[in-house]
Amino acid sequence: MTTDKNFVAINYIDCTAEYVDRFEELFATRAGAIDKLQGFQHMHVLKPKEPGGSYLVVSYWESEENFKAWTTSPAFLEGHKRAFADMAKAREEGKTPPMKSSFKVYDIISR
């Protein structure tokens, strides 16, 4: 077991039906700002086969510290700037936010 080197963060994202295509486009054309971060290993964006399910953005890191450093880095803002702009626009227009997201964090304990 190497739990100290097997850290996973999952961002659970719920999109409105209207926003799904845009959401997928953002990832299909992502800037890759995260890819050069220290300790970043790789990521997967998982699309639920069940309609209305949450999308999962699963990222693998060498340590929780590396993950936390990313969330407060310029690369985090850069990587999310189009989504943040969409959210700000909806807020200004008094509309429902197009998505909600929350991170959960894990250790890999078995393979």
Next chain:
Amino acid sequence: MTTDKNFVAINYIDCTAEYVDRFEELFATRAGAIDKLQGFQHMHVLKPKEPGGSYLVVSYWESEENFKAWTTSPAFLEGHKRAFADMAKAREEGKTPPMKSSFKVYDIISR
């Protein structure tokens, strides 16, 4: 994008507090019955850092058909037999089930 070759199944598992150590032991000593299945790529068992969170068993397959074939195979019963025995014992004794689990399935749409 290669969504046809990037299938992920996640088993979300909630354990009772009493069962957590046993649950982790089952995976630490798993039989590996799944490893030889056609289309199986790899798996991760994710332990939530937040107390009381769900465990995730994430398995990667070449296709949904390969995953479905596993769920109805002898290897599925073999791989879960100790857990199924624990569940049956609790049921016989009129106790709360030590865990609850449910599968959700996904396509990888971006990396």
